Amino acid sequence: MAQPRADAPSKIILAGSDLSRVVDRIAHQILEKTSGATGTVLLGIPTRGVPLAHRLAARIHAFEGVEVPVGSLDITLYRDDLRLKATRALGRTELPPGGIDGLRVILVDDVLFSGRSVRAALDALKDLGRPSSVQLAVLVDRGHRQLPIRADYVGKNIPTALSESVKVAVTEIDDTDEVRLIGGLQ
Amino acid sequence: MAYLLKGVSILGGKPTDLHLGDDGLITDRSDDKAEVIDATGLVALPGLVDVHTHLREPGREDAETVETGSRAAALGGYTAVCAMANTSPVADTAGVVEQVWRLGREAGLVDVQPIGAVTVGLAGKQMAELGAMATSAAKVRIFSDDGFCVADPKLMRRALEYVKAFDGVIAQHAEEPRLTEGAQMHEGEVSTRLGLTGWPAVAEEAIIARDVLLAEHVGSRLHVCHVSTAGSVEVLRQAKARGVRVTAEVTPHHLLLTDEMASGYDPVFKVNPPLRTARDVDALRQALLDGVIDVVATDHAPHAVQDKECEWSYARPGMLGLETALPIVLSVFGEKWELIADRMSIAPARIAGLAGHGGDLTKAGSPANLTLVDPSARWVVEPGGLASRSSNTPYAGMTLPGRIVATFLRGEATVLDGKAVK
Amino acid sequence: MIKHLRSAADLDAETATLILDTAAEMAALSGREVKKLPALRGRTVVNLFYEDSTRTRISFEAAAKRLSADVINFSAKGSSVSKGESLKDTALTLQAMGADAVVIRHSASGAPHRLANWVEGSVVNAGDGTHEHPTQALLDAYTMRSRLGRLDGLRVSIVGDVLHSRVARSNVLLLSTLGAQVTLVGPPTLIPLDVAAALSPSTKVSYDLDSVIPDSDVVMMLRVQTERMQDSYFPSAREYSRRYGLDLPRMRNMPEHAIVMHPGPMNRGMEIAPEVADSPRSTIVEQVANGVSVRMAVLYLLLGGK
Numbered sequence: 001m002a003q004p005r006a007d008a009p010s011k012i013i014l015a016g017s018d019l020s021r022v023v024d025r026i027a028h029q030i031l032e033k034t035s036g037a038t039g040t041v042l043l044g045i046p047t048r049g050v051p052l053a054h055r056l057a058a059r060i061h062a063f064e065g066v067e068v069p070v071g072s073l074d075i076t077l078y079r080d081d082l083r084l085k086a087t088r089a090l091g092r093t094e095l096p097p098g099g100i101d102g103l104r105v106i107l108v109d110d111v112l113f114s115g116r117s118v119r120a121a122l123d124a125l126k127d128l129g130r131p132s133s134v135q136l137a138v139l140v141d142r143g144h145r146q147l148p149i150r151a152d153y154v155g156k157n158i159p160t161a162l163s164e165s166v167k168v169a170v171t172e173i174d175d176t177d178e179v180r181l182i183g184g185l186q
Numbered sequence: 187m188a189y190l191l192k193g194v195s196i197l198g199g200k201p202t203d204l205h206l207g208d209d210g211l212i213t214d215r216s217d218d219k220a221e222v223i224d225a226t227g228l229v230a231l232p233g234l235v236d237v238h239t240h241l242r243e244p245g246r247e248d249a250e251t252v253e254t255g256s257r258a259a260a261l262g263g264y265t266a267v268c269a270m271a272n273t274s275p276v277a278d279t280a281g282v283v284e285q286v287w288r289l290g291r292e293a294g295l296v297d298v299q300p301i302g303a304v305t306v307g308l309a310g311k312q313m314a315e316l317g318a319m320a321t322s323a324a325k326v327r328i329f330s331d332d333g334f335c336v337a338d339p340k341l342m343r344r345a346l347e348y349v350k351a352f353d354g355v356i357a358q359h360a361e362e363p364r365l366t367e368g369a370q371m372h373e374g375e376v377s378t379r380l381g382l383t384g385w386p387a388v389a390e391e392a393i394i395a396r397d398v399l400l401a402e403h404v405g406s407r408l409h410v411c412h413v414s415t416a417g418s419v420e421v422l423r424q425a426k427a428r429g430v431r432v433t434a435e436v437t438p439h440h441l442l443l444t445d446e447m448a449s450g451y452d453p454v455f456k457v458n459p460p461l462r463t464a465r466d467v468d469a470l471r472q473a474l475l476d477g478v479i480d481v482v483a484t485d486h487a488p489h490a491v492q493d494k495e496c497e498w499s500y501a502r503p504g505m506l507g508l509e510t511a512l513p514i515v516l517s518v519f520g521e522k523w524e525l526i527a528d529r530m531s532i533a534p535a536r537i538a539g540l541a542g543h544g545g546d547l548t549k550a551g552s553p554a555n556l557t558l559v560d561p562s563a564r565w566v567v568e569p570g571g572l573a574s575r576s577s578n579t580p581y582a583g584m585t586l587p588g589r590i591v592a593t594f595l596r597g598e599a600t601v602l603d604g605k606a607v608k
Numbered sequence: 609m610i611k612h613l614r615s616a617a618d619l620d621a622e623t624a625t626l627i628l629d630t631a632a633e634m635a636a637l638s639g640r641e642v643k644k645l646p647a648l649r650g651r652t653v654v655n656l657f658y659e660d661s662t663r664t665r666i667s668f669e670a671a672a673k674r675l676s677a678d679v680i681n682f683s684a685k686g687s688s689v690s691k692g693e694s695l696k697d698t699a700l701t702l703q704a705m706g707a708d709a710v711v712i713r714h715s716a717s718g719a720p721h722r723l724a725n726w727v728e729g730s731v732v733n734a735g736d737g738t739h740e741h742p743t744q745a746l747l748d749a750y751t752m753r754s755r756l757g758r759l760d761g762l763r764v765s766i767v768g769d770v771l772h773s774r775v776a777r778s779n780v781l782l783l784s785t786l787g788a789q790v791t792l793v794g795p796p797t798l799i800p801l802d803v804a805a806a807l808s809p810s811t812k813v814s815y816d817l818d819s820v821i822p823d824s825d826v827v828m829m830l831r832v833q834t835e836r837m838q839d840s841y842f843p844s845a846r847e848y849s850r851r852y853g854l855d856l857p858r859m860r861n862m863p864e865h866a867i868v869m870h871p872g873p874m875n876r877g878m879e880i881a882p883e884v885a886d887s888p889r890s891t892i893v894e895q896v897a898n899g900v901s902v903r904m905a906v907l908y909l910l911l912g913g914k
Contacts, residue, residue: 074633077647077675077908087609087913089626090633127642370717378806381717381739381777451718495696497716499737 008183013158013166019139019177022155023052026137027059029153034104037066039132041100043073045109045121046091051172052139053108069096073107073128078120095128105131106152110168112138115149140179142166188217189594194225194558196547198523204230204547206554210596214550225558228591231527233265233555234512235534235543237328237357237435238411238483240504241267241298243289244282245274250488250575252289252298255508258486258573260295260600262508263557263590266535266543267296267486271303272333278303278314280322287324295600295608299538302326304345304356308334313345320352327539330357332411333458335393337363342397346406355433355537357409358397360418361459365389370499372445372460380448382498385460387415394418398425398432409537410434412485414459416469423478433537435483436470438514439505439580443467447580453494453501454580457487460503471518474529481534484511488576506579509572512559513586521561542596554597563589573606609909612731614720616742616781624786628750630905631898638674638901648677651911654707656698656723657734658684658714663872663896664734668711668743671903677911680705695719699726708911712736730910738772744871745778747902749786751891752826754898755867760787765820767793767852768830768879769841771800775871776830777807784808791824793817794852797841798832817852821861828869829854829880845878855881859889867891 014022031037037060044053050072057068074091082088107121118136125134137153142160158166158181167180191204205220207213236259242250250258252269259267269286271277277286283300290298302319306312308331319326329349336342336358345356366389371377373384394410398421401408413419413434425432439457444464447455455461473479487504494501515526527544535544545552566585569577593601600607610618619627637645653672655665665681672679682702695714702710709730712720717737724731735741753759764783770776770792780790784807791812792799804811814820821827832852834845842848854868862868868880868890876882885892 077645077912082647082912083914085914087909090630090908092633093637123646127644128640373801375802375806378800378803379777381737381774383738384801451721492694496694497714497722498718499716 010180010182012178013181014156014179016177019179022139023055024059026153026155027056027063030056030106030137031060031064033152036064037068040068040104040106041096041098041131042068042070042106042108043100044070045107045117046072046074048110048168048170048173049108051170052110056108056137069098071095073121073124075117075120075124078123080116080120093124093128100125100129100131102130102132104133104135106135106137108137110139111166112136112141112151112154113144115145115147118149119147139168140166187598188220189597189599190216190220190222191225191230191558192222194228194230196230197527198229198521201226206594206597208597210554210598212547212550212552212554223592227562228558228560229523230547231263231523231557231559232531232544232547233557233593233595234263234530235538235540236264236267236484236486236508236511237409237481237534237538238332239267239269239486239508240272240488241269241286242488243273244285246490248575249490249493252286253293253295254573254575255486255488256290256293256295256298257606258506258508260593260595260606261573261590262510263512263559263593264296264508265555265557265593265595266299266538266540267508268299268301268328268538270332271301271330272308276303276307277301278306278308280315280318280324283319283324283326284322295606296595297540297543299540300324300326301328301330301332301357304329304331304336305341310334310337310341313341313348316345316349316354317352320354327352327354328357328409328537329354330359330411332357332359335359335361335363337393339396339400343400343404346401346408347404350406353539355407355409357411358393359411360390360393360397362389362392365392369460371448371456372462374445374463376445376448380451382448387417387462387466390415390459391417391421395421398422398430401432402428402430406431408432412437412440412459412483413470413473413479414440414462414466416466419469419473419478422473426478433480433533434478435481436474436479437483437485438507438511440470441467441474441482441518442514443580448498451498453496453498454505454578454582456498456501456503457485457505458503475519475525480529481537482511482515482529483534484508488574489578490576494578504578506572506574506576509574510567510579510581510586512590513565513588514581516561516588517586554594556594557590558592560589560591561587563587565589609913611910612720612724613742613906613910614724614731614733615740616745616778616785618742619782619785621785621787624746624749624782627746627902627905627909628753630909631746631750631901632754634904634908635898635901643674644676645674646676647908647912648672648675651677651708652680652706653677653709653711653907653911654680654682654702654705656682656702656710656712658712658719659735661713661735664713667896667899668734668903670900671907674900675904675907677907680707695722696726699723703727703729709907732906732910735774737774739774740778741774742778742782743899743903743906744775745782746906747895747899748779748828748869748871749782750898750902751869751895752867755891756825756865759783762788762825763791763823764788764826764828765791765793765824766828766830767817767854769798769832769836770794770803770830771798772836773830779828780807780811784810791820793820795842795848798836817858818861821858822863824862825866826869827854827862827866831871831873831875832879834875834878849878853879853881854884856883859884859887862889869895871895
C-alpha cells in the first residue's frame with residue numbers, strides 16, 4: 001500500500017487527555033455491552049494493541065472493580081502479506097493463565113484499516129483455543145475495508161484518503177499519547 | 187617460408203629487422219620472397235620452454251590431447267614443452283614415451299619432449315626402465331613421478347645415481363606423503379577457517395632438504411618441481427651456496443595467488459602443491475629474481491568440467507597455465523625481458539637438454555625458435571576462449587598484460603596474428 | 609535478512625540475536641495444542657543429507673513442518689546420489705522441483721557454498737565435513753542464554769577434538785560475535801593451527817582442562833572419536849579421558865552456576881562421565897528440544913519474507 005513520505009505534512013487528531021477519554025469511553029462500552037465484563041479476556045495485537053489492552057483493563061477495574069485478564073496475540077506468522085515484504089521480527093504471544101477456552105475474547109488493536117490484520121488474528125486465535133465469542137476493539141477506524149470485518153468498539157472514526165496514513169503513539173512505547181494523520185494535506 | 191620481422195625489439199632492445207631463413211635458422215641475409223611482418227612495438231623472445239606440462243594423452247583425452255595442449259602452448263609463446271608422465275597408461279616404458287613424442291611431432295606446433303616416470307606406475311616401489319626411455323626415439327632426459335613424490339629415500343638415491351649414465355635428471359614432486367594424508371589446501375589460518383585438511387609447508391621442505399643432501403652425496407643432478415614455500419627457498423639457497431647441482435622451478439600461480447583464494451571453495455583454485463601465503467609468494471618472487479629458483483614452469487594441468495564442478499575435496503588438483511604464463515610473469519615482474527628469456531626459455535632448455543631452444547636470437551645460424559609479444563596489449567581471460575580442451579583457469583575475468591602475436595618453430599609460424607595456424 | 613546460512617560467520621550480532629529472539633517466540637508457541645503455524649505454507653524445504661544424521665534431519669523436518677512448509681527428504685542412500693550423481697546435477701534437479709530452501713549435510717567441507725552457486729533458493733548448512741554446523745551453534749547459544757541469562761561476557765570452554773569439529777568452529781564464530789569469551793581446550797594435536805587468527809582474535813587456547821574449569825560458565829564437551837587414536841592424535845582412550853574427560857571431581861570444580869553441554873552423540877566414559885551427562889547441570893536434553901525452535905527461527909527468517 002502506498003505510504004506517505006516521511007517528511008509529509010501531518011496533523012494531530014487526538015492528543016494526551018483526548019486519547020485517555022476515548023479509552024475511557026471504550027472501557028464503558030465494553031462494560032455495558034458485556035454486562036460487566038465477566039468471562040472476558042482482552043488480547044492486544046502487538047505492538048500498540050498490547051498497551052491499549054492493558055489500559056482498557058485498568059479503566060474497567062477502576063470503574064467497576066472487575067479484573068479482566070489481558071494477553072497478547074502476535075499475528076505475524078498468520079499474515080497474508082508475509083511474502084510481500086522483508087521478513088518481519090515476531091511479536092510476543094502470551095495468553096493469560098486461564099486461557100481463552102469458553103471465554104469472550106476482545107481483540108484490541110490501534111488502527112482498523114483493511115481488516116487483514118484482524119483476519120490474521122482470527123486465524124491465530126483458532127490455533128490457540130476456542131473462545132465462546134470474539135469481539136474487536138480499536139482506537140481508530142480509518143475505513144477502506146477489504147474484508148467483511150467491523151469493530152464492536154471504535155474509539156474514533158477518522159475518514160481518510162488511501163494516500164494518507166494514521167499513526168498511533170502511546171506513552172508506554174512512544175513517550176507520548178497521540179493520533180496523527182500523515183500526508184494528503186495541502 | 188622465410189620471414190622478415192620488421193622493426194622488432196629483441197629482448198626489449200632497439201628496433202631492428204630479424205630474418206628467418208627458409209632453412210629454419212636465423213640469418214643475416216635478406217630474402218626477397220620473405221613474408222614481411224610489421225613487428226613495430228613487438229618484443230621477440232626465444233621460444234618459451236616449459237619443463238612441466240600435463241598433456242593428458244594417453245588416457246584423459248577429454249581433458250586435453252597432445253594436439254590441443256600443443257596449440258595452447260604455441261599460443262602462449264612456447265616452442266617446447268616437457269610432457270609429464272602421469273598419463274594412463276603411465277609413461278614408464280619406451281613404448282608410451284615414444285607414442286607421446288610421435289603425437290607431438292604429428293601435431294607439429296611445439297616440440298613435445300616426454301618426461302619418463304621414475305617408478306613403475308608411479309607407485310614408488312620399483313624403478314622404471316629409465317635407460318630404455320633414454321635411448322628410445324623420445325630421448326628422455328627428465329624423469330619424474332610428478333603427482334607423487336618419490337618418497338622412499340633409498341629409491342630416490344638410486345634413481346639419482348642411475349640416471350647419471352645418460353645425463354638424466356630426476357624432477358622431484360616434493361611432498362612427504364605421510365604429512366599430507368587427505369590434504370586439501372595449505373595448512374594455516376585459512377585451512378583452519380575452512381575446515382579443510384592442511385598440506386603443511388614442511389612436507390615439501392623436508393623432502394627438498396633430504397633430496398639436496400642425497401644429490402650432494404651421490405654427486406647427481408636434482409630438479410625440484412613447483413617450489414611453493416619460503417622455507418623451500420631457504421633450503422635451496424643454502425644447497426646452491428654449497429655447490430649442490432640442484433635446479434628448481436616455480437609456477438606462475440605460486441607467484442601470484444594465495445591460499446585466500448580457497449575461501450569460496452571453488453576448486454579451480456585447488457592445486458598441488460597448494461596455493462600458499464603472501465609471505466611465500468614474496469619469497470618465491472625474490473628467489474626467481476636471485477636465481478635461487480631457475481625457471482618458471484607452468485604445471486599446466488587441464489581437468490574435465492566434472493572434475494572441477496564439484497565439492498572441493500572431490501575435485502582434482504591443477505590449473506591451466508600455458509596460455510597465461512607469460513602474461514602472469516609480466517604482470518608480476520614487469521617488462522624484464524632478459525630475466526623472462528632466461529627463466530622461461532634459456533634455463534629450462536638447458537635443464538631439459540633441448541639444444542635447439544633458448545638460443546641467441548641475434549646470432550645467425552641459431553634455430554628460429556622464437557615468439558613475438560605485444561607488451562602493450564591487454565586482454566581479459568575467458569575460460570571458454572582458451573585453446574586448451576579444458577577451461578580450469580584460475581584467472582577467469584582477469585585483465586592481463588602481454589599478448590602473443592606470433593610464434594615460430596624452426597622458422598615455421600605456429601601462431602600468426604594471435605591465432606594458431608593449425 | 610541474509611539469504612543463506614552456510615557459516616556462523618554469515619551472522620552479525622544483530623541477525624544472530626534476531627534468530628535467538630525469534631527462536632524464543634517459536635519455543636513459546638510450541639507449548640500449545642496446535643503446534644502448526646502457517647508462515648511457510650506453500651514453501652518447499654528439501655533436506656539433502658549425504659551423511660546419516662537422523663537427529664539433525666528430524667530436527668529440521670519438525671521445524672519445517674511446524675511452519676507448514678512442504679518437506680522433501682533426499683538422502684544419499686537409496687537415491688540417485690549413491691549412483692554417483694554429482695552435487696551439481698542433484699542441485700539442478702532440486703532447482704527444477706522448486707526448492708525454496710535446501711538443508712544440506714555433507715561430508716565435504718564447503719559443500720553448502722558450492723550448492724549455493726547452483727540453486728536459487730536458500731542454502732542452510734546442516735553440517736559440512738570438518739567445517740561448520742551453524743544451527744548447532746545457534747541452539748547452543750540459545751541454550752546458554754536461556755540457562756544463564758546472557759551471552760555477552762560469558763566464559764565458554766570448548767573441550768576436545770576442535771581440529772575435526774564443525775560444532776567448535778561455528779561456536780567460536782557465533783559466540784565471539786555475541787560477546788562471549790571462548791577458550792579452546794584439548795591436546796595440542798587436536799587444536800588447529802592459528803585458530804585465533806583464523807576464527808576470532810579473542811579466542812584463547814589451553815592444554816590444561818583443570819586450570820580452565822574454575823573460570824568457566826559453560827563447559828562444552830566435544831565428541832572424540834576413538835579412531836583418532838590410530839592416527840596418533842593421543843596415545844589411548846584412557847589417557848585422553850584422564851586428561852580431557854569431564855568427570856565428577858572436575859565438575860565439582862566448576863562454578864556453582866556453570867553448565868555442561870554436549871552436542872551429541874556422546875561417548876559416555878570417554879569425554880564425559882555418565883554421572884556428569886545426567887546431572888542437573890547438563891543441558892544435553894534441552895539442547896535437542898531447543899534445536900527445533902532455533903531451526904524454525906532460521907527457516908522462518910530465511911523464507912518468511914520476500
